[in-house]
Amino acid sequence: MNWRERISVDPNICHGKACIKGTRIMVSVILDNLAAGISIDDILSNYPSLSVLDIQAPIASANKH
Secondary structure: OOOOOOOOOOOOOOHHHEEEOOOOOOOOHHHHHHHHOOOOHHHHOOOOOHHHHHHHHHHHHHHHO
């Protein structure tokens, strides 16, 4: 997966924090949810505009850093 296709940084959106493309959902929110033990299914339920790939992108990005 090329996580760069799913994550964007725009200084005009969420103060330049990394977000899922086309949303204002910050990558940090997704990672914090996962770290808190919230399942991917529950995250998708809470953020219905996201796909499984949108959830996997921050994980892939974090693994690269």
